[in-house]
Amino acid sequence: DAGVIQSPRHEVTEMGQEVTLRCKPISGHNSLFWYRQTMMRGLELLIYFNNNVPIDDSGMPEDRFSAKMPNASFSTLKIQPSEPRDSAVYFCASSARDTHNEQFFGPGTRLTVL
Amino acid sequence: GNSVTQMEGPVTLSEEAFLTINCTYTATGYPSLFWYVQYPGEGLQLLLKATKADDKGSNKGFEATYRKETTSFHLEKGSVQVSDSAVYFCALRGNQGGKLIFGQGTELSVKP
Numbered sequence: 001d002a003g004v005i006q007s008p009r010h011e012v013t014e015m016g017q018e019v020t021l022r023c024k025p026i027s028g029h030n031s032l033f034w035y036r037q038t039m040m041r042g043l044e045l046l047i048y049f050n051n052n053v054p055i056d057d058s059g060m061p062e063d064r065f066s067a068k069m070p071n072a073s074f075s076t077l078k079i080q081p082s083e084p085r086d087s088a089v090y091f092c093a094s095s096a097r098d099t100h101n102e103q104f105f106g107p108g109t110r111l112t113v114l
Numbered sequence: 115g116n117s118v119t120q121m122e123g124p125v126t127l128s129e130e131a132f133l134t135i136n137c138t139y140t141a142t143g144y145p146s147l148f149w150y151v152q153y154p155g156e157g158l159q160l161l162l163k164a165t166k167a168d169d170k171g172s173n174k175g176f177e178a179t180y181r182k183e184t185t186s187f188h189l190e191k192g193s194v195q196v197s198d199s200a201v202y203f204c205a206l207r208g209n210q211g212g213k214l215i216f217g218q219g220t221e222l223s224v225k226p
């Protein structure tokens with residue numbers, strides 16, 4: 001299996017621009033998670049989906065952030081407008097069956113907002 | 115709420131030294147506990163897990179025992195290798211499943 005696929009791996013953008021991060025979960029997995037990793041806050045969950053439905057978005061920082069999962073094989077995390085404090089590594093993870101199984105992480109997208 | 119606290123790094127050891135990385139947690143109910151490892155430039159990988167009290171998770175020479183009485187899940191390895199250099203994260207998942215709550219991570223550097 002190819003594992004969780006994220007794109008792009010690196011993104012450099014200017015403040016105010018829209019940023020879209022993409023994730024393809026492992027085939028057959030029905031739960032998908034978006035995490036953010038920073039030096040200051042460590043690893044934190046932004047949102048997760050079960051069967052394409054958002055279950056917990058309490059970690060989404062503010063209205064500038066939005067996430068969608070239009071089908072079982074694709075999810076996006078969008079930041080509009082981006083700000084320098086959004087600079088971080090964003091990880092996508094997926095797991096099988098319900099949310100009690102192991103989460104497999106993608107390689108991450110390193111976002112830099114200038 | 116649920117939380118995880120792990121010892122601060124970086125931890126620097128010589129090859130073949132004994133490793134302990136402390137992890138304690140606060141949670142209601144009976145969480146599942148995990149150790150994840152992150153190698154440079156990569157995503158997190160599950161290293162080991164334990165789902166109930168007194169369970170011992172083990173993998174690649176690493177071990178951790180779920181101690182409910184001390185709310186701890188310390189990671190140990192008897193003889194570290196240079197290839198073990200990475201950042202190690204302790205995490206918990208509440209008994210209702212869903213999100214993982216991570217500790218702040220501990221960077222391990224093993225010197226030859």
